[in-house]
Amino acid sequence: MRRAFYALLTGGILLAASACGTAPGSPGANTTAGAAPSIPPAGPACEALAKVYDQNMGPYAQALTTLATDPKTIAQAQQSLAAFATAVQEATKGSADTELEAAGKQAAKQMHAKSTDAKFFATIKSTDDVTKAIGPTLTEWLGPVQRRCA
Numbered sequence: 001m002r003r004a005f006y007a008l009l010t011g012g013i014l015l016a017a018s019a020c021g022t023a024p025g026s027p028g029a030n031t032t033a034g035a036a037p038s039i040p041p042a043g044p045a046c047e048a049l050a051k052v053y054d055q056n057m058g059p060y061a062q063a064l065t066t067l068a069t070d071p072k073t074i075a076q077a078q079q080s081l082a083a084f085a086t087a088v089q090e091a092t093k094g095s096a097d098t099e100l101e102a103a104g105k106q107a108a109k110q111m112h113a114k115s116t117d118a119k120f121f122a123t124i125k126s127t128d129d130v131t132k133a134i135g136p137t138l139t140e141w142l143g144p145v146q147r148r149c150a
Contacts, residue, residue: 045100046149048091053142056084057134064130067121077124078115085111092145103144110141 063080066073085108092104114120114137124133139146 045092045095045097045104049088049104049145049149052084052087052091056080056087060084060138061130061134064124064133065127067124068126068130071122071125074118074121077121078118081111082115085109085115088142088145097148100145100148103148107141107145114141 060077060080063073063077067077088104088111089108092101095101095104120133123129
């Protein structure tokens with residue numbers, strides 16, 4: 001189980017790292033010379049989001065992994081997701097990219113809603129369930145935010 005956690009954590013960190021430096025106008029951005037970027041610069045908000053991901057992904061994954069073996073830790077898992085949601089909203093709040101701000105608000109709303117959904121957490125009983133909650137589910141919530149920063 002510990003190997004699964006570290007594999008998920010490493011994958012999450014690599015995902016966040018792959019988004020770093022790719023905001024339009026940043027050194028790693030893939031832009032054509034002379035072409036105007038199609039996405040407004042959101043560099044600081046995207047950098048803040050990468051930090052949020054780095055700081056919250058590990059605790060969320062750990063809380064879910066613990067929950068898979070001990071259902072009594074549901075409150076810890078719920079709190080971890082709620083903290084993650086709040087951090088996402090704060091990182092995008094006031095962004096120069098209004099679409100990024102809206103995407104962050106929507107992602108945070110979805111994450112907050114799930115953080116109070118005991119049924120969602122009750123389904124997490126194995127490492128496969130943890131993988132699903134961290135992989136496809138989290139990607140669904142954060143996808144619109146990630147697209148604005150990619």
